[in-house]
Amino acid sequence: MKSVSIVLFACAAASAAPGCGGNESDLPGAGGPAEAGPAAASLHGDMVAPSDMDVTTARGALGTGNDPKVFYLRYADGTETHTGNYDACTGSVPRFECSFAPTLVECQRQIQAYLDEWYADFNIVFTLTRPTSGKYYTEVVSSGGGAWCKAEDKVAGVAPFKCSDLNGGVAYTFLGGRSARETAVIIAQEQAHLIGLEHTTNPHDIMYPTISNDTVGFVADDSAVTGDRCDREKQNSYAMMKKALGEWAGGPKPSPFGCMEDTQDPFVRFLSPGLGAAKGHDFSVRVDVRDDCDVKTVEIQVMPQGLSAVAAAPPYEWELTGINGAQTITVTATDGSGKTGRATVDVTAPESREDLGPEDAGAGCNVASGAFGAVGLVPSLAMLVLFTGHNRRSRRRKVEGELSR
Secondary structure (H helix, E strand, O other), X not given: OOOOOOOEOOOOOOOOOOOOOOOHHHOOOOOOOEOOXXXXXXXXXXXXXXXXXXXXXXXXHHOOOOOOEEEEEEEOOOOOOOOOOOEOOOOOOOOOOOOOOOOHHHHHHHHHHHHHHHOOOEOEEEEOOOOOOOOOXXXXXXXXXOHHHOOOOOEOEEEEOOOOOOOOOEEEEOOOOOOHHHHHHHHHHHHHHHHXXXXXOOOOEOOOOEOEOOOOEOOOOOEEEOOOOOOOOEEOHHHHHHHHHOEOOOOOOOOOOOOOOOOOOOEEEEEEOOOOEEOOOOEEEEEEEEOOOOEEEEEEEEEOOOEEEXXXXXXXXXXXXXXXEEEEEEEEEEEOOOOEEEEEXXXXXXXXXXXXXXXXXXXXXXXXXXXXXXXXXXXXXXXXXXXXXXXXXXXXXXOOOOOOO
């Protein structure tokens, strides 16, 4: 592994030089006093020059197409190893210590509540378990400062930075655990540096370089850049995050805590066909199903034709053949806690049997299976159901019942 060259681009917050103080009042656009704590935390000096690492991984963990990117949060327990690409530090990471909740999990939950709010619109999911393959963003959350990483005492975190998305990399929170909100702000800013965002002078923005009580998230407005090193005078932090990560397709995101508390019904959305579509006898049905916990089953019903099947795994795709007349397609998803989500769509197919081809004269309903994965964070599920009168290969399972004609 190559050594990491750490070059601080901004002066340390502890410096007494003009413009480099650790208080918000020292910065343009300051909106008030810093959040109370043992010492004012600063995010000045938190961007370092990354060195390309010999350790590389496949892109799989970031997904392909519309699959979400992955943000691995590692709460330090003293056993951290450095195996990612673009790692900001080397050395032994101090443990994460939480002073605002009685247990580690409760601390993590309170921190995650802020992160979930600020990242809700972006196509990224959080995990507390290290992905087994692929690139992914990593942040190691610790307490006690960054002296071990040769950072100034008041510097709250550090991240590799190159003005563009590193598609991975390891950032660090040094001053985690003093409050849930402050810890979440540090985590979010350092991860955003991995994507290429700079500091701004807007105290409402996550990218403000001093912990501010006025922070509301990634601001969707042009804010002046402070200490610009990417030839951009202004930065719309929200727009940059959405461009790099993509837009979340809707529905609940999987919880990094698993299903200890199931809080949401499954989300079901038809990808095709559209509402009121006029179709032929043969057409495809594709459905997007999401849940904050595990999806147990997904059932499709076609009425009044009287067809149904139950899937236990994605992708949720069905090839319907021999469909006649006006039909209502209903898909119902059930999670492990028994919560259900449902979507329906009405379609119209040709009425007469004479319109069917000679191969459609038979009747039957068959099931086959496919494969899909979401980096191991969303349950591994696969299903392809075929309603058909064709002579299919024997590997497909028969579903009892015949097509109504």
